[in-house]
Amino acid sequence: MATKTSNSTKTLYQSYVIEEYHLKKEPYYVPVGDEIQLFEAAYSQRIPVIFKGPTGVGKTRFVEYMSWKLGVNLTKVKKEEKPGEERQQDNLPLVTIACHEDLTASDLVGRYLLEGDRTVWIDGPLTRAVKAGGICYLDEVVEARKDTTVLIHPLTDHRRMLPVEKKGELIEAADGFLLVLSYNPGYQSALKDLKHSTRQRFVSIEFNPPPREIEAQIVSHEANIDIDMAMRLAQLGEKIRNLKEHGLGEGASTRLLIYAGKLMAAGIKPRRACQVAVNWSVTDDHSLQNSIEEVTASIFE
Amino acid sequence: MNNKRTTQLNKKLKTFPPDVKDEFTKAKPHLEEYLTQQQLYEWVDSGIKIASQSNNAWDISVNMFRVSPIIIGSLKPDDFMKWLEAGTNLAIKHPMLGTAFFSSSPSLVQGMSSTNITDWASLGAQLYKDTWKSGTLSNRFFESSADLLEQLSFEELTRFVSFLDIVAKHSYDLSSECLTLALRLFPLVGEDKGRFISLSLNLVETGWRQLKAFYDASLKALPRVDRLQRKRFLDLSERLHLEGIINMPNTILEISQALQLIEKRDHCKLLDIAEPLLDLHPSSFSEFIKSSPIVLAKVSFDKLDAWCEEGKTLLKTNPDGGMAFFKIESSRSEKFLEEISSAVEFQTISNVIELYCRALAGEEIDLADSRDLVEKNIGWVAADSPTTEGSTVYLPETVDRYSKKSENFLWYKVVSTHQVGRMEFGSFRFRFDKPSTRFENTRNSLELKSTEGTNSNISATTDIQKFFNFFEDRQLSSDIFSVIEDGRVDAKVKDDYKGISKGYVSIQLDALKVRPNTQDLNAREALLELLVQISLGQKKSISVPKNYKEEALAIVKIARHAMDSRSSVEDTSEATVRIYAILIEVSNETVDEDDWDPLDFEEDESEGDNFSDPEGLKETLDSMGNSAGDDPADTQEDKYNSPQEVDYRGEFKPELTQLLEKLREQGQYKDGGNDTDSITQEMMDQFAKNSVELSQELNDGASGITSDEIVENMLKEVGLKKPESLEGGQGPLVHVDETGGELESDEPETFVYDEWDFRAGDYKPRWCIVRQKYMAEGEDSYYGSIVQSYGNLILQVRRQFELLVPETMRKERRLQDGEDIDIDDVIETMIDIKSGSSPNEKMYWRRNKVHRDVAVVFLLDTSASTAEAIDDSKSNSDQWNAPEDPVEYMLWLRSRRGEGTKRTYKRIIDLEKEALILLINAIEAIGDTYGIYGFSGYGRENVEFYTIKDVDELFSDRVKRRIDRIAPLHATRMGPAIRHSTSKLESIDARTKLLFMISDGRPQDRGYSREGVEKEYAVHDTRMALDEAKNKGINTFCLTVDRNGHDYLKTMMSDMGYEVLDDIYTLPHRLLYLYRKLTT
């Protein structure tokens, strides 16, 4: 579903991977707390949101789900108001941008391209989201260059404006637009922390690993394994997270548990699946691995 | 007697001192009985001849006459005459020996042949070399002959004398010492004394100087060796000597010390294994034997053989390696030993299992040796079975139950899982008021009913005690409760941890094997034993008293219903009520052999679900207390004994555990005001008196401990009362409520800071004074020695850090001039031209060194707690001074073995300092601005802030010398120190600022951090100080060195830069790693 920026044949500059989703079917998401209500409320008031939380706990999945869910709602409202007008897409456009340290402001906003004799302006993903009134999701925003904050700030206060310096334009965000950042605390490099002035433009929704039952449900669905096995995987995840203070930077993520489940579904023995998908992925420390091995052995035959 | 001859002789005799004549006269009548006239004359003649030899020789005659009557009683007349002749000849030839010969004779000559007598005399003569010294030796010989001959045949004696003779050529003293020692040695040598004599003879030839040492050593060594192996031992000693072992006597002493630790009957086997080593490499023989006790502590003899073979193989290719192997000084040796040994030691598994337990429980569970808990003397007594007191899992020191290591490890794992299960599944979280889920509640009615009951007027300190109080026989109720609860935990573990359940079941089956037969017990005990066996999953039938078969069935039913994975601890209590009601009616009488019936119980899985109380339970319960009205004296009830402990479960003391937990909590919130809930001293005393779990121990009286002492120990344990021995330096920890007002900084180099009071939700203004001073200077050699000791690492680290520099080279674009043009910019410029806007001419790029602009302050905790030893193994002097006592020797041997691998005694602070030195080296390589400070203090007006290197100071020898002097000081007040560091960083202009704190996680100070609310105060303030720094654009990171989970900060720091180091030895590495990570 990811589409590259257009005109790729004529692109002479490096292009960044930008994902733009038009979701066809409802993403699978199981709410863990009140995050759906929170996000809906924030969205209805157009308050930008930061997702805080460790890796693999469903932040990306959640924003996909919300864009779908909100899109459905919006369309319905519009249909009632203006029955004549049809909207093709039944969900809010979602633009996901994985940030990295060479990502610059113009990568987000857009740039001119040469086309024969003419120059053509191509909107960057952020601009497109702003114009389309979709959700723009900047994943791991701390990784981006600091100059991106120049863009984020005016977009996230009452102005809701995107300055397009090159064109000397100020684009007002379409009504549906919302900026969502993801941010993984834990120890970030000191050079890369979010500035307070940035952080305080957002509300924060915290993501934590779901409780055992819910996680089992997710794992079972995603990996397509029976609920009993999924329960045990969730149990393992929970036990490993108990060791977070002991050298594990982060505990086992739901994503890893799903991987283990998938391996099992493909016929790998449970202990082995957990070893490669979970244990060896969460730590390189031998003694820790040994302990996790024992925990795995206690849970799986 | 011929008169003429007689008078002649008489006359002659009279020429000597009168003693001669007197003795003669006394002896004569005895001899006349045996001797012919002629012989008699010869006898007197001999006496006269001897006496006439010299002026003093008459004395010899006196001796001769004196012993003659005794000798004639034990020798035939002819032999007597031979003896007389030998003696006379000897006395005439060597007057010096005469007395000794004659006076030694009586104890000796009995049954001796005449030739031997003559030979004996000449043996003595052989030793005599006409010198005074040799005379002494010879005399000693005569005197000792009787004793010697008790041990030796005459032939052996002869050889022994030739030995003495040879030794005497070197030294008379030595020879006579050997004689003395030999007298004590011969009885030890065993059958073949000849061997010992030849050994001695050989030794004289090859190394007479070792002789005495050898004798001394043998004297000590032989008794340690199995009697039957002593000859062999001596043979081996000789071999050792011949093979050129330098200090053979010492070696055999060492060998014997090792043998002493091994069962005597195994000596033969051991020597069998060891002997071939002599052919291969003589020193390996002794090293092997010396190490064998350690090896045998881990493995059986078969495996010892295997271990030896492995060493031999190595020895053949690599003699040094082989020797190290036998000394257990090589890792190959230890590894191999580890591989073949089946025993598992607590030490080796504690790391893995501790984290395992923490993972399972989700709590900061510690692991410790069971003996530690027993030593605390707070009610637990079994030093070698597992248990828990709610926060720590205690395990036995070693497990060697199975022949496979993996099985022994599994045992450890299963028992730990069980103990953690007690925590995870809430055994200690029993609430009296919490309804049970699988039984009808009876506890409330018990409470109502028993307002007039016997025990209920005793106030209960914990819920579980309150529960036990309702029972007349609290011991019985507690026993039932324990069994069911443990059974419930087992069921829960098996259900929740499917992976371990197989191993779990097999260990339960093993536990069943050692359960007593119910038929050996009295009725009530038998039913309780039934309960235990049910809880262990007994499938076979169990004998129960015929009369109580119905009761037994009822018990099984209740128990099964409770010991289910769906049950809670409250269900256990309900089951306890019911089973108690049954058992209290069963009198604990002996049951006749014929009155037993097997009870079979079919596995009825569904049985557990449709449980319902029998009719009339209520009535039974109501009458439960009253039945005690029956006078127990009129039945033949025996005293009831609790069931034998199940080994893998160990002691279960919910009552004590709940109390400890309550006390700990109380410690946390001590200042919380006049909490009605809090436990008073009286309550503690009450508790101790009432506790079932303590009463056993107190009644036994074996431990000789009083309930007061236990109460005292418990308070110490939870930190409500500090043990007398404080971690150095700190003042008496009497509670000082910090009153008073704002402070002024009146002196130079003092600074005042606010402090955050979380209760008030506000700052206490101008609350602390930080006194900044330079650290005193010590030697600068310390710095150098650390650099040297880390040699390689220092280089490595430097290189790593230097690599950081290119990492920060960034491509800089939009330059007027540079390495190359940037295609993006060119295009943009073209676009600009086309679209008519003014073109950007900066289209070059260059790799540019981005100026690293980092300033960092390291804040080092130098409080007293950092004096804690990391490792208790203080190195002993490495001389060979093995203790005599076998137990001590064992320990000593172990420590000697460990010396090679373990570091010597270090404190937390030492590692902090070492880490610091590494860091300085690294930072100097990249040129960041940095300052190093230590902090400590006592009280809010004395926060000491020591400058080791100021941020604007250059690194110098002075800094090195200051590092040397960093030492544990007083208490820790982190907040103000952080604030002061923050202000230092604030004044510096840098893009990245970092405050890095290294502490042991205990912000202790008077009025700042003791158990309870203060501790929270300290943690909150610390956290606040860090937040303040953050708000000022300073990044903070706390690295906590804490092996024992004393870290109080952790809880507050979840979203801060924060890390706990379990393994302190990783500190230097970790610190460098983090520094790099945080500043790039």
Ligand SMILES: Nc1ncnc2c1ncn2[C@@H]1O[C@H](COP(=O)(O)OP(=O)(O)OP(=O)(O)O)[C@@H](O)[C@H]1O
């Ligand atoms: N609440 C949830 N409902 C459904 N699926 C979930 C949920 N939480 C996690 N998942 C599953 O976990 C996987 C990982 O989640 P996701 O990719 O959203 O993590 P993330 O928080 O974005 O991680 P990162 O920070 O690494 O990007 C998803 O693919 C999804 O399968």
Ligand SMILES: [Mg+2]
């Ligand atoms: Mg994601």
